Amino acid sequence: MSVPTVFFSGGAGFIASHTIPILLERGYRVRIFDSMLRGDRDRVDEFCATGQVDLVEGDVRYGGAVQHAMRGCTHAIHFATVSINKSIADPYESVDINVIGNHNVFAAAADHGVKRLVFASSASVYGDPQKLPMHEDDVLQPLTPYCISKRMGEDLLGFYQRTKGLSWMALRFFNVYGPGQKTEAYYTSVINTFLRRIRSGEPPVIDGRGDQSMDFVHVTDIARAVVAALESERDNLPVNVGTGVDTSIAQLAKILIAAVGASMEPQFNPRDVLVSRRAADITRAREVLGWEPTVPVEKGMADLVRASA
Ligand SMILES: NC(=O)c1ccc[n+]([C@@H]2O[C@H](COP(=O)([O-])OP(=O)(O)OC[C@H]3O[C@@H](n4cnc5c(N)ncnc54)[C@H](O)[C@@H]3O)[C@@H](O)[C@H]2O)c1
Structure with a gap:
C-alpha cells in the first residue's frame, strides 16, 4: 500500500511548521x-532532511504547476495565501492568489x-x-478581499463536493x-508591539479603554485541529478553531507585563475606538474533530516571552 502523502500549499509558513511534525509522527509523507x-x-530544509518531506517551489496561481505537484498525493x-493587510493594499494580487489559487488547489484535489x-x-x-x-451558522459579512476569498473558498469547496465528491473541512x-x-501578523502584531515597549521599560499604550478583544489560540492547538480535520469521520463543514475565550487588549497588556516580570501599569490613550470583540463557539470542533484547546492564553504568552527572550 502506498504511503499517505499530503499536498501542503503554504507548507513553508508559520502554522505549517507546527503541523508538519505531527503529520510525520502519524506516518504521512508531505509535499510542500x-x-x-x-x-x-531553514525549517523546510530540516523537514526535507527527514526524507519524508519534499519541497516543490511553485505558485498556486498556476493551475498546471498545482496539478503536477498534486500527483500521487492522497490528502491536501x-x-x-496573502495576508489581510496585503489584500487591502493590493486587491488584484490578493484575488489572484487567494481566489484563483484556492480554485486551482481545490480543482486539482478533486x-x-x-x-x-x-x-x-x-x-x-x-x-x-x-x-x-461566534457560531458557524451566524451571518457572514467578510469585509476585505482576503476575508471574501476565504468565504468564497468555502463555497467553492461545496461546488467540488457536489460535482466531484470532494471531501473537505474548512477551519475558521x-x-x-x-x-x-x-x-x-495583522491581528496579533499587537503582542509584539506591547512586548517591545515592556522590554524597554515603557508601559504598553492602549487606545480607548482596551475593550477590543481577540480569541487567541495557540499554534500547537491549531496544528492538532488541522490533523484532526484531515482524519475526522465527519466532513464538508466549516469549523471554528479558537478557545472560546475573548481576551481584551487591556487584559493582554497585563498578561504580557506579568509574563515579562515587569512592574508597570498599561497606559490608556483616551480616544474613541471602534470596539470589536471575538470569541469562538467551539461546540462543533469538539463534536466533529474531538478537539479541545489545551494552551491557556496566560501560559501560551509566557512561553512566547521565554522563547523570544
Ligand atoms: N495566522 C493566523 O492568525 C491565521 C488566522 C486565520 C487564518 N489563517 C490562515 O492560515 C493559513 C496559514 O497561515 P500562516 O500564518 O501560517 O501564514 P504564512 O504567511 O506564515 O504562510 C503562508 C505561506 O504561503 C506561501 N505563499 C504565499 N503566496 C503563495 C503563492 N502564490 N503560491 C504558493 N505559496 C504561497 C508563503 O510563502 C508562506 O510560506 C493561511 O491560509 C491563513 O490565511 C491564519
Whole structure:
C-alpha cells in the first residue's frame, strides 16, 4: 500500500511548521508546495532532511504547476495565501492568489481524488460579529478581499463536493499566535508591539479603554485541529478553531507585563475606538474533530516571552 502523502500549499509558513511534525509522527509523507514568498527555508530544509518531506517551489496561481505537484498525493492541506493587510493594499494580487489559487488547489484535489482536503479559512469571514460567541451558522459579512476569498473558498469547496465528491473541512482559525510567527501578523502584531515597549521599560499604550478583544489560540492547538480535520469521520463543514475565550487588549497588556516580570501599569490613550470583540463557539470542533484547546492564553504568552527572550 502506498504511503499517505499530503499536498501542503503554504507548507513553508508559520502554522505549517507546527503541523508538519505531527503529520510525520502519524506516518504521512508531505509535499510542500510553496512560492517561498514568506516561507522559512531553514525549517523546510530540516523537514526535507527527514526524507519524508519534499519541497516543490511553485505558485498556486498556476493551475498546471498545482496539478503536477498534486500527483500521487492522497490528502491536501491548503494554506497558501496573502495576508489581510496585503489584500487591502493590493486587491488584484490578493484575488489572484487567494481566489484563483484556492480554485486551482481545490480543482486539482478533486481531479486527483484526494481522500480529504483541509482549507485554512478564517474567523474574519464573520466580519464584525453581531454576538458572542461566534457560531458557524451566524451571518457572514467578510469585509476585505482576503476575508471574501476565504468565504468564497468555502463555497467553492461545496461546488467540488457536489460535482466531484470532494471531501473537505474548512477551519475558521481565530487569532493564532506562537513561536515562529512573523512580527507583522495583522491581528496579533499587537503582542509584539506591547512586548517591545515592556522590554524597554515603557508601559504598553492602549487606545480607548482596551475593550477590543481577540480569541487567541495557540499554534500547537491549531496544528492538532488541522490533523484532526484531515482524519475526522465527519466532513464538508466549516469549523471554528479558537478557545472560546475573548481576551481584551487591556487584559493582554497585563498578561504580557506579568509574563515579562515587569512592574508597570498599561497606559490608556483616551480616544474613541471602534470596539470589536471575538470569541469562538467551539461546540462543533469538539463534536466533529474531538478537539479541545489545551494552551491557556496566560501560559501560551509566557512561553512566547521565554522563547523570544
Ligand atoms: N495566522 C493566523 O492568525 C491565521 C488566522 C486565520 C487564518 N489563517 C490562515 O492560515 C493559513 C496559514 O497561515 P500562516 O500564518 O501560517 O501564514 P504564512 O504567511 O506564515 O504562510 C503562508 C505561506 O504561503 C506561501 N505563499 C504565499 N503566496 C503563495 C503563492 N502564490 N503560491 C504558493 N505559496 C504561497 C508563503 O510563502 C508562506 O510560506 C493561511 O491560509 C491563513 O490565511 C491564519
